[in-house]
Amino acid sequence: MKTTADVIVVGAGIIGNAIAYYTAKKGHSVIVLEKSAIVGNGGSSRNGGGVRQSGRDARELPLAMYGIENLWPGLSDELGYDVEYVKKGNLRLGKTPAHLKILEGLAKVGQSCGLDMRMIDGKEVQAINPYMSDEVVGASWCPTDGHANPLKATLAFYMKARELGVQFYTETSVTGLKKKAGKLKIVETDKGVFEGDTIILACGLGARPIASQVGIDIPMSSVLIEALVTEQEPDMFPQMLGTAEADFYGHQTAHGSFVFGGSSGLEAVNSDNGTPVTHSITAPCICRGIIKYMPRLANAKIVRTWAGWMDHMVDGVPVIDRIDEVPGLILACGFSGHGFGIAPAVGMTVSELIEGPDTTVDIFGLTYDRFKAKA
Amino acid sequence: MSENKQPLTTLSDRCADIGPFVPAPDDDMIVCRCEEVTKGEIRKAVHAGLWTIAEIRRYLRCGMGLCQGQTCSKLVKGIVARELGVSPALLEPATSRAPMRPTEMQVIATESEVNF
Numbered sequence: 001m002k003t004t005a006d007v008i009v010v011g012a013g014i015i016g017n018a019i020a021y022y023t024a025k026k027g028h029s030v031i032v033l034e035k036s037a038i039v040g041n042g043g044s045s046r047n048g049g050g051v052r053q054s055g056r057d058a059r060e061l062p063l064a065m066y067g068i069e070n071l072w073p074g075l076s077d078e079l080g081y082d083v084e085y086v087k088k089g090n091l092r093l094g095k096t097p098a099h100l101k102i103l104e105g106l107a108k109v110g111q112s113c114g115l116d117m118r119m120i121d122g123k124e125v126q127a128i129n130p131y132m133s134d135e136v137v138g139a140s141w142c143p144t145d146g147h148a149n150p151l152k153a154t155l156a157f158y159m160k161a162r163e164l165g166v167q168f169y170t171e172t173s174v175t176g177l178k179k180k181a182g183k184l185k186i187v188e189t190d191k192g193v194f195e196g197d198t199i200i201l202a203c204g205l206g207a208r209p210i211a212s213q214v215g216i217d218i219p220m221s222s223v224l225i226e227a228l229v230t231e232q233e234p235d236m237f238p239q240m241l242g243t244a245e246a247d248f249y250g251h252q253t254a255h256g257s258f259v260f261g262g263s264s265g266l267e268a269v270n271s272d273n274g275t276p277v278t279h280s281i282t283a284p285c286i287c288r289g290i291i292k293y294m295p296r297l298a299n300a301k302i303v304r305t306w307a308g309w310m311d312h313m314v315d316g317v318p319v320i321d322r323i324d325e326v327p328g329l330i331l332a333c334g335f336s337g338h339g340f341g342i343a344p345a346v347g348m349t350v351s352e353l354i355e356g357p358d359t360t361v362d363i364f365g366l367t368y369d370r371f372k373a374k375a
Numbered sequence: 376m377s378e379n380k381q382p383l384t385t386l387s388d389r390c391a392d393i394g395p396f397v398p399a400p401d402d403d404m405i406v407c408r409c410e411e412v413t414k415g416e417i418r419k420a421v422h423a424g425l426w427t428i429a430e431i432r433r434y435l436r437c438g439m440g441l442c443q444g445q446t447c448s449k450l451v452k453g454i455v456a457r458e459l460g461v462s463p464a465l466l467e468p469a470t471s472r473a474p475m476r477p478t479e480m481q482v483i484a485t486e487s488e489v490n491f
Contacts, residue, residue, distance in 0.1 A: 001388060037386065037467065038429045045433055151433035155425065162424045167387035191387060231441060231477055255436065278473060280486070287484035297485075301477035303443060306470075 001192065002167045005029040007354060008187050008196035010174055010210065011203030012036075013044040014150065015332055015339060016349025017157035019202055021079075024164040026351055031167045031194060033174060033187065035206060036081030040154035042204050043339065046276075048261040048306025049150045050240050052090045052340040054117050054142035055106050059365025060317045060342060061113045066361045067345035068144055075148075075344060080163075081156035083148045084254040088238035090145030091129060093293055094138050099244035103140040110142065117142040129237045131296050147240045147251040150340050157347070174206075177213045177329075184214065184328035198354050200330045204311035207333035214326045219314040219371050220334045224267040225298060226282040226307045230300040232256035245339065255371050263287035278306040310337035320346060320366045322353055330354065331368055382460050386426045393459055396422040406454065407447040409440025414454055421458040427468045428452060438469055441477060 007023050009016045012034035020030045036042075051072055053064040068087070076082045094098060094100045110117035120141045125132050128141070164166060169191060176188035177199065187194040201207040205218070208218050233256055242249040250260030264270075264282040283305045291298045313319065313334030325327040332350050345361060352359045383391055402415025412435045425431050428438075428451065437451050438444025445450075448468060456463040474483070 002390075039389075039424075040425045040433070041429065045429075155430060155434050159423045159425070162389065168424070170389060171385070171387045230480070283473075284484050284486040287480040291480055291484055298481040299479050301479050302474060302483055303441065303477045304439070304472045305474070306472055315480050 002031065003192060004195045005167070006196060007031075007200065008033065008194050009196045009200045009202055010187070011201065011206065012039045012158060012168060012170065013042050013202065013204065014040060014154040014157060014343040015044075015335065015346055016200075016202035017161055018343045019332065019350045020161040020166045020201055021157045021164065022347045023354060024161055024166045026355075028354065029165070030161070031122045031169070031196065032161070033172045033189060033194065034168065034170045035173045035203070037171045039106070039158050039168070039170065040151070040178070043308050043310055043335070043337070044048055044154040046225075046306060047150050047340045048227060048259060048341065049147045049251060049253070050090070050145075050242075050249065051085065051087075051148050051168065052122065052142065052145035052240055052314060053115050053241065054090050054110055054140055054145055055092060056338065057317045058109055058113055060338075061110070061115065062362045063342040063345040063349065064181075065113070065115065067142070068146070071344040071348065072146075072148065075153070075156075079156040079160040081152060081159060083153040085148040085158050086238050086251075086254075087144060087146040089141060089143040090240040090242065091125060092140040092242040092244060093125070093132065094244040095135050100138050102244040103138065107140045110132060116141065118143060118218050129239055131236055131294050133293055133295055136293065145240055153340070153343070157343075168350070169358040172187050174210050175239060177210060179214070179326070182327065184326050198328055198330060200332060200350060200354075201349075202332045204333055204335070205309060207311075207331060211331065212331075214329065216323055216326060216329070216331070216368065216374035218319060218334060218368070220311045221314075222268070222309040223312040223337070224272060224276055224307055224309055225261055225263050225284065226278050226305060227259060227261040228283050228286060228305040229300050230258040230297070231303050233258060233300055236296075239331055241293075243289070243293065247292075248286050257303075258297065260290055262289060276309050278307045282307075310335070312336045314371065318346075318366055319368045320349060320353075320363050321368045323355060323368060386459070386461070386465065389424055389426060393422070406436035406450050407435075407440065407444075409442050411435040411447075412437035417451060417454050418458050421455055426455070426459060428466055429454065431455060432469050443471070444469060
């Protein structure tokens with residue numbers, strides 16, 4: 001068993017696997033430790049597959065834009081596995097003047113960052129996607145957004161990293177972090193002790209108790225969201241869809257099934273008994289949202305539903321940063337339910353952070369020390 | 376697996392040696408009928424590092440079709456276990472998920488008359 005490497009990554013979700021891939025590609029040795037028996041068993045395999053820039057906070061938008069411009073288009077070829085990336089735009093739909101106001105706000109954020117995103121009327125929505133209900137009066141439209149298959153993309157990064165010699169240990173829980181001569185070096189687990197020059201926490205909610213052992217608190221909480229998938233349907237449309245009120249979001253996959261995610265609004269007070277289980281009221285709520293916007297799908301059959309927790313950061317964007325107080329520690333967590341689309345850019349960026357503070361993409365707004373109490 | 380190698384007792388070390396992929400005459404045999412996944416695809420995926428039923432299923436879609444694995448899940452488990460050289464008991468089955476039968480959106484949507 002190999003226990004030392006240049007870099008130890010905790011978490012084998014798409015973020016951890018992408019970090020492992022880009023780091024190994026640079027020639028560093030990498031060990032990835034995963035608590036679950038299954039690679040990519042958290043939010044990485046439980047999300048809607050959006051690869052979008054629209055609707056994002058300005059602080060993480062540069063990562064989304066860089067990834068879509070430079071990484072996603074060639075990713076299947078680069079990894080050697082088809083991640084089913086489709087770049088055919090994102091419609092965020094509205095039915096009321098209040099909805100349009102929300103969408104205009106989102107479009108302004110995008111435009112201020114140089115994103116090609118604009119408001120379109122109901123007629124133009126119909127021209128782009130004829131399956132929408134007549135009640136849709138407008139939408140924000142970002143033609144360079146899209147979607148990919150999160151199950152395949154997560155495992156593709158894993159398989160490619162493994163080919164490059166990255167060591168993966170599943171069913172391995174981190175129990176402690178220790179410094180050596182003032183620098184973080186030691187990762188204690190239930191399977192033994194590992195040692196590396198850089199330790200990266202890319203394990204979502206799990207990063208909070210681990211980082212707390214070296215005095216770093218990351219203000220994340222768990223939020224449950226649910227998703228569902230239909231049987232195979234004839235090809236209908238290639239865009240990623242969302243709504244102003246986030247009733248649901250999703251797309252038609254390469255396989256032909258539709259994947260939609262959403263929430264009931266009652267997640268915070270429903271009991272989950274410690275596992276992310278689907279609640280009987282949520283899939284009906286998502287279905288009602290879908291049918292209102294796309295009446296054609298009323299007879300599509302749901303074959304499966306599932307749930308997952310997102311690692312919701314208190315201000316809704318992740319921490320991607322080197323920790324000054326703990327030399328050797330890098331955090332990449334708290335993706336707040338929208339980490340999938342930026343995962344390749346995050347993987348590349350963190351592989352740069354290992355070597356120094358300068359990164360290709362501006363991540364200035366994602367520091368760990370940005371959380372302040374009310375003045 | 377070579378003859379002198381100890382069988383795996385855990386699947387934790389994903390880089391443990393399970394030997395090379397060796398093509399077999401029945402690799403074209405369809406195992407998952409709903410999604411048309413072959414035995415050879417499953418065996419190759421194991422050698423690419425997918426060592427759990429959940430990963431195999433998420434990558435290849437076997438057991439993700441209309442019958443949700445009610446026909447093929449045992450066969451897939453047997454193939455993966457054999458390729459890894461472990462007992463099938465070491466492999467967790469995939470999670471069964473609601474609904475138990477494919478159900479129209481408009482039926483699921485009307486769980487409450489008040490809401491619709």
